Amino acid sequence: MSSKGPQATAAQPAIVLDVVVIGAGFSGMYALHTLRAAGLKARVYDEAHNVGGTWNWNRYPGARVDFPVAPYYCYTFSDELMNEFDWPERQPDQATVLKYLNFVADRMDLRRDIELGTRITDATYDETRQRWWVDTSRGTPIDAQFVVCASGALSTANMPKIPGIETFAGECYHTGRWPQDDSVDFTGKRVAVLGTGSSGVQSIPHIARQCQHLTVLQRTPQYTVPAGNKPVDPDFVANARATWPEIKQRMRVTPFGSPFQASTVRAEEHTPEQRREVYEKFWQVGGFNIVIDTYCDLFTDKFSNDTLAEFVRDKIRSIVKNPETARKLLPNYLIGTKRQILDEGYYDTFNRDNVTLVDLREDPIVEFYPGGVRTQSGEHPLDMLVLATGFDAITGTLQRLNPRGRGGVTLNECWKDRFNSYLGITIPRFPNLFMITGPGSPSVLYNMTASIEQNVDFVSNTIDHLREHHYTSIEAQPREELAWTQYVDWISKQTIYTKVKSWYNGENVNGKPAGFMPYAGGGLTYFEFVRQAVDNGYRGFTRSV
Ligand code: NA7
Numbered sequence: 001m002s003s004k005g006p007q008a009t010a011a012q013p014a015i016v017l018d019v020v021v022i023g024a025g026f027s028g029m030y031a032l033h034t035l036r037a038a039g040l041k042a043r044v045y046d047e048a049h050n051v052g053g054t055w056n057w058n059r060y061p062g063a064r065v066d067f068p069v070a071p072y073y074c075y076t077f078s079d080e081l082m083n084e085f086d087w088p089e090r091q092p093d094q095a096t097v098l099k100y101l102n103f104v105a106d107r108m109d110l111r112r113d114i115e116l117g118t119r120i121t122d123a124t125y126d127e128t129r130q131r132w133w134v135d136t137s138r139g140t141p142i143d144a145q146f147v148v149c150a151s152g153a154l155s156t157a158n159m160p161k162i163p164g165i166e167t168f169a170g171e172c173y174h175t176g177r178w179p180q181d182d183s184v185d186f187t188g189k190r191v192a193v194l195g196t197g198s199s200g201v202q203s204i205p206h207i208a209r210q211c212q213h214l215t216v217l218q219r220t221p222q223y224t225v226p227a228g229n230k231p232v233d234p235d236f237v238a239n240a241r242a243t244w245p246e247i248k249q250r251m252r253v254t255p256f257g258s259p260f261q262a263s264t265v266r267a268e269e270h271t272p273e274q275r276r277e278v279y280e281k282f283w284q285v286g287g288f289n290i291v292i293d294t295y296c297d298l299f300t301d302k303f304s305n306d307t308l309a310e311f312v313r314d315k316i317r318s319i320v321k322n323p324e325t326a327r328k329l330l331p332n333y334l335i336g337t338k339r340q341i342l343d344e345g346y347y348d349t350f351n352r353d354n355v356t357l358v359d360l361r362e363d364p365i366v367e368f369y370p371g372g373v374r375t376q377s378g379e380h381p382l383d384m385l386v387l388a389t390g391f392d393a394i395t396g397t398l399q400r401l402n403p404r405g406r407g408g409v410t411l412n413e414c415w416k417d418r419f420n421s422y423l424g425i426t427i428p429r430f431p432n433l434f435m436i437t438g439p440g441s442p443s444v445l446y447n448m449t450a451s452i453e454q455n456v457d458f459v460s461n462t463i464d465h466l467r468e469h470h471y472t473s474i475e476a477q478p479r480e481e482l483a484w485t486q487y488v489d490w491i492s493k494q495t496i497y498t499k500v501k502s503w504y505n506g507e508n509v510n511g512k513p514a515g516f517m518p519y520a521g522g523g524l525t526y527f528e529f530v531r532q533a534v535d536n537g538y539r540g541f542t543r544s545v
Pocket of ligand 1: 066154161175199200391503
């Protein structure tokens with residue numbers, strides 16, 4: 001990146017905007033809709049050739065929503081969108097979510113202000129003008145007062161660094177950057193999937209059914225439960241539409257942003273037999289019900305957590321016929337510390353004759369070679385490698401953009417040791433730059449769409465406020481940023497999330513500053529913090545003219 005950043009010249013005049021929005025996924029599209037409605041000249045840029053963000057890129061087989069059932073993983077701001085789009089299944093697949101986002105783009109007439117196939121390559125704050133210079137892969141500079149980073153929590157692929165991987169001569173795909181043309185064909189091929197998070201667990205049963213042989217390269221076994229996916233009952237949808245205002249209200253007050261009331265019973269209140277009966281019932285129902293409807297202390301009490309973990313381990317032992325394979329699949333950490341996975345026949349897939357499980361803890365990868373992968377115990381010849389290795393989550397995309405703020409400071413300098421923010425939305429020395437679902441906001445621990453709407457509404461209302469009062473910039477104060485970051489840290493340590501390595505705390509990416517990134521205190525508390533900051537005259541922010 002140049003130290004001066006992009007500049008307009010007589011030969012290359014800038015596009016002048018009020019707001020540049022980076023990313024055309026759920027957050028960028030809602031930001032555009034809201035900012036335009038507020039009378040601002042806003043434009044969205046996305047390097048993809050389609051809207052949809054993560055739902056555009058994650059086209060791997062089996063990709064589905066893993067939030068409690070349709071129609072709650074959707075925008076809530078418009079009744080028309082709720083009434084006019086029919087969600088066919090409880091756990092909508094990637095194609096349906098992408099169809100929904102394309103429907104929204106048309107219904108809200110967003111496309112005329114979205115520039116696809118255009119990556120934002122640079123963003124530099126011009127202190128004298130209190131505006132941002134932004135550059136794109138097309139080369140035309142943009143001169144904007146505000147930058148909204150709607151670049152997504154799961155948008156930068158985590159590419160594993162393994163000896164020889166670049167020499168592998170077969171087809172190689174990352175689940176989060178899946179080819180956009182449906183060209184991947186597993187038929188007759190020897191395929192390996194590296195990684196058993198949501199993307200691996202969702203794709204493995206589908207790939208196994210199509211390929212000649214599948215090798216699953218597993219570093220950490222996962223707890224996964226049946227998705228219980230099924231067609232959405234028309235009466236359920238009719239009822240959801242009729243009671244949409246109440247549902248939205250319920251979504252706002254539950255800790256995870258789903259409209260379902262969690263259980264109030266503690267695990268120790270039941271006998272082992274009763275617990276087994278309860279877990280079995282919700283295992284059969286499928287979905288997140290097994291953690292929502294069973295016991296309220298699953299994630300706060302080790303005894304309670306162990307009861308569910310052991311139930312899932314028993315399920316693995318009973319489903320997987322080969323005891324040695326079953327043993328390798330048994331997780332031994334607290335359930336719920338990594339993102340809970342919903343699957344479609346994952347464990348049963350290991351009963352297939354064409355599937356081999358390699359436990360990388362016992363049999364580590366030595367190297368990839370042009371024709372396959374060599375582990376300590378021998379060679380696995382391959383035609384295709386699927387990297388289900390996850391994301392440089394929440395901060396990765398912004399770190400790669402590495403905007404330059406006041407005094408020429410770069411974001412990576414500010415985030416050298418930890419991912420500081422004030423309220424998860426703003427960072428000192430980066431005036432007029434807003435993050436949607438950034439580190440320090442509930443983001444992935446809450447209903448993502450509701451998280452997004454709340455953050456975007458804050459941004460839009462804030463810009464409105466600045467304009468009304470003739471301020472030209474707003475910036476978080478370092479003292480408030482420190483206090484918020486310490487509070488986010490502290491609250492994460494009260495939960496079980498910090499007890500294992502996961503992408504929540506950045507430990508899946510080599511060299512990434514450690515620290516739990518999302519705000520784990522629940523959406524309602526977070527919304528209240530934001531509301532109070534605003535109501536107290538934008539406490540913690542400096543507004544300048
Ligand atoms: P995740 O959940 O980060 O899973 C990535 C998987 O890849 C996980 O099993 C990792 O093992 C494994 N991994 C990553 N790097 C390596 C290397 N170098 N060697 C071996 N194995 C590796 O990503 P997903 O895409 O599945 O899901 C992300 C979110 O998307 C998900 O939580 C949902 O919210 C939607 P590890 O566990 O680190 O040992």
